[in-house]
Amino acid sequence: MIEVKNIIKKFGEQTVLKGVSTRFEAGMTNLIIGQSGSGKTVFLKSLLGIHTPDSGTISFDGRIYSELSNDERRELRTEIGMVFQGSALFDSMTVEENIGFPLKMFSNKSPKEIKERVDFVIDRVHLVNAHQKRPSEISGGMQKRVAIARAIVNNPKYLFCDEPNSGLDPKTAIVIDNLIQEITQEYNITTVINTHDMNSVMEIGEKIVFLKNGLLEWEGSNKEIFKTDNEAVTDFVYSSELFKRVRKMYLEDDK
Template identity: 80%
Template sequence: MIEVKDVEKSFGDAKVLKGITTSFETGKTNLIIGQSGSGKTVLLKSLLGIHTPDKGTIAFDGRIYTDLTDDEKRALRTEIGMVFQGSALFDSMTVEENVGFPLRMFTEKTPAEIKERVNFVIERVKLVDANHKKPSELSGGMQKRVAIARAIVNNPKYLFCDEPNSGLDPKTAIVIDNLIHEITVEYNITTVINTHDMNSVMEIGEKIVFLKNGVLAWEGSKKDIFKTDNEAVTDFVYSSNLFKKIRKAQNKEI
């Protein structure tokens, strides 16, 4: 579990995070949603240690990040996997070289051990006959699968995804959502996803944190969204065509 307590972050005179307190649960897909400028990206970067909060704490299973030594922070980083918005694959490397990169960089595994683990995760994300292909030879959905394989190759406790469905068609986006959810449950990972995709909210939103103007305005599950009378949430959520259709169907049933 990741626990966030009273986190504030400013850049100059602009206060971006205003006392965020929440938790991200292990074995569940935790989503951060909100409009542009709501603070969700700054919160994600704070969780990753890229930004240091001006106030408050972030704890990884009881370990407060700012209290850790440099060696302890480095050790914690080896427990983190990251799926970037644009996949961020190395163009000059093959799929298996991309996936194996964290193992070569951060472990002392032998080449044989690396190859075995790489083949396992490539198979797990259902990439077929892609080991020796370059990213340019892959579709957007396949590139995301490679990014996910690389993120989990070192058995992370924590998985962060920044707009994992960016640039994907709706059908492929659902496949990627479900893959992330399956891996989260299967390996009991604490997964945090920064997204604006309402389809993701409905597919895998087990815990949803909604930010508005740097404040945690609401949190709950995908089921709770339809029951809330929080105006900020309903204004945001029902601006989506998907949710308009769902609300219309619900009204007909009533």
């Protein structure tokens, strides 16, 4: 579980996060949504420790990040898996080497054990015939699968995904969403996803955090988002005619 208490982050004169507090539970897919410039990326990067908040605390199962020593932070980072927007796979390595990298760096496993674990996660993310290929030789969807495999290979307690569906076709996007949700539930991971994709919100949003102008405007589940009368949320989520109709049908069914 990740608990965020009143975090504020400024860049010069500009305050990007103005006191955000929330809680992300384990075994759930937690989504952060909001318009461009709402502070989503800064929020995610603050959770990851890439940005240091000016005030407030972020605790990982009771461990307050700002109070940890460098060694403890390093230890904590080995419990984190991250799927970047552009996958961020290492160009100079094969798919197999990319996935095995965290194990090679942080575990005392033998090459044989690493190979076995890599093969297991490759199967888990349904990657076929890609072991020896380089990232440039595989499709965007496969790259995302490799990124997810690399993020989970070390059995992380926390999984962060930045726009995991960007650049993917709708079918592949749903497959990736479902894969993340399955893995989250299977391994009881605290998963936090930064997304713009409303399909993901509807499909896997067990907890949704909506940010607006650096403030937490609304939070709830994908069921509750249909019923909310928060204008900022409805303006953002139901901006397309299609989603307006979907909402209308859902509310009618619910009656």
